[in-house]
Amino acid sequence: xxxxxxxxxxxxxxxxxxxxxxxxxxxxxxxxxxxxxxxxxxxxxxxxxxxxxxxxxxxxxxxxxxxxxxxxxxxxxxxxxxxxxxxxxxxxxxxxxxxxxxxxxxxxxxxxxxxxxxxxxx
Amino acid sequence: xxxxxxxxxxxxxxxxxxxxxxxxxxxxxxxxxxxxxxxxxxxxxxxxxxxxxxxxxxxxxxxxxxxxxxxxxxxxxxxxxxxxxxxxxxxxxxxxxxxxxxxxxxxxxxxxxxxxxxxxxx
DNA sequence: TTAATTAGTTACAAAAAGTAACTATTATTA
DNA sequence: TAATAATAGTTACTTTTTGTAACTAATTAA
Numbered sequence: 001x002x003x004x005x006x007x008x009x010x011x012x013x014x015x016x017x018x019x020x021x022x023x024x025x026x027x028x029x030x031x032x033x034x035x036x037x038x039x040x041x042x043x044x045x046x047x048x049x050x051x052x053x054x055x056x057x058x059x060x061x062x063x064x065x066x067x068x069x070x071x072x073x074x075x076x077x078x079x080x081x082x083x084x085x086x087x088x089x090x091x092x093x094x095x096x097x098x099x100x101x102x103x104x105x106x107x108x109x110x111x112x113x114x115x116x117x118x119x120x121x122x
Numbered sequence: 123x124x125x126x127x128x129x130x131x132x133x134x135x136x137x138x139x140x141x142x143x144x145x146x147x148x149x150x151x152x153x154x155x156x157x158x159x160x161x162x163x164x165x166x167x168x169x170x171x172x173x174x175x176x177x178x179x180x181x182x183x184x185x186x187x188x189x190x191x192x193x194x195x196x197x198x199x200x201x202x203x204x205x206x207x208x209x210x211x212x213x214x215x216x217x218x219x220x221x222x223x224x225x226x227x228x229x230x231x232x233x234x235x236x237x238x239x240x241x242x243x244x
Numbered sequence: 245t246t247a248a249t250t251a252g253t254t255a256c257a258a259a260a261a262g263t264a265a266c267t268a269t270t271a272t273t274a
Numbered sequence: 275t276a277a278t279a280a281t282a283g284t285t286a287c288t289t290t291t292t293g294t295a296a297c298t299a300a301t302t303a304a
Contacts, residue, residue: 045249
C-alpha cells in the first residue's frame with residue numbers, strides 16, 4: 001500500500017515570492033489552523049472540533065505538512081488514550097499579524113452574491 | 123449543457139473572519155493573480171503568459187470570481203481579435219501590502235524537504 | 245467482558261484544478 | 275478566393291485535492 005501525502009507544488013524556478021507563498025498557504029485550511037492555534041496549544045481532537053468543517057483526514061495531512069515546514073510544533077505523549085498537542089512555532093506566530101490584516105481586508109466582501117447565483121449556462 | 127463555476131464555500135455561520143477570508147483567497151491562484159496585476163492592466167493572454175503554470179480555464183474561472191467579488195475590473199473592447207483588460211480595483215490594491223508581507227514571511231521557508239521526500243509508507 | 249477514550253488511517257466519493265483541442269470573428273497573406 | 279493568424283475564452287476529459295464514514299490500536303474503567 002502506498003500513500004502519498006506531499007502536496008504537489010507549483011513549479012517556481014524563477015522563485016516568484018508569491019508563488020512560493022502559495023505553495024505554503026495556498027489552500028483552504030493552513031491559515032485557518034494557524035489562526036485557531038493563536039495563543040494556545042490544542043490537541044488534535046480539539047482542533048477538529050474548533051475547525052468544525054475540516055475532516056480529520058485533511059487536518060492530519062495539513063498538520064504533518066505544517067510541521068515539516070516549521071509552522072507548527074507537535075508534541076506527542078505516550079499515554080493511553082494518546083495525547084498529541086499542537087502549537088505554533090515562531091514562524092507560525094509570525095504569520096498571525098498578517099492573517100489579522102487579511103481578516104480586516106475581507107470584512108466587507110460579500111459572498112452572498114455567489115452563494116445565491118446558480119451559475120448555470122445552457 | 124450545464125457548467126457550474128461557483129466555488130463551494132466553507133460553511134461559516136458564526137462568521138469566523140479567517141474562514142471568510144479563506145472563502146475568498148483560500149486557493150492556489152487568486153493571490154498570484156492580484157500580485158501580477160500590481161500597478162498594471164493586463165490582457166487575458168498576458169496574464170496567462172506571466173502566470174505560466176495556470177491553465178486558461180482556471181484563469182478564466184478565477185477572474186470571473188474575482189470580478190464578482192470586486193477584486194478585479196474587466197474591460198472588454200469590441201475589436202477583432204477581442205481585447206479584454208484586467209486591472210485591480212481598490213479592494214484588490216488593498217490586498218497588495220498584505221501579500222508583500224506574506225512574501226517576506228515565506229522567504230526562509232524551504233520547500234525542498236517536501237519536494238525530495240517521497241512520503242510513501244508500506 | 246465490554247465500553248470508552250483518542251489520534252490517527254483507510255477505501256471510497258466529490259470537488260477543484262490541469263490538458264489539449266476547439267470556437268467565433270475579422271484582417272492579412274498566399 | 276481560400277487559407278492563416280490573432281485573441282478570449284470554452285469544452286470534454288483526466289489528474290489532484292478535499293471530503294465522508296467507518297475503522298484501528300492501546301489501555302483504563304465499568
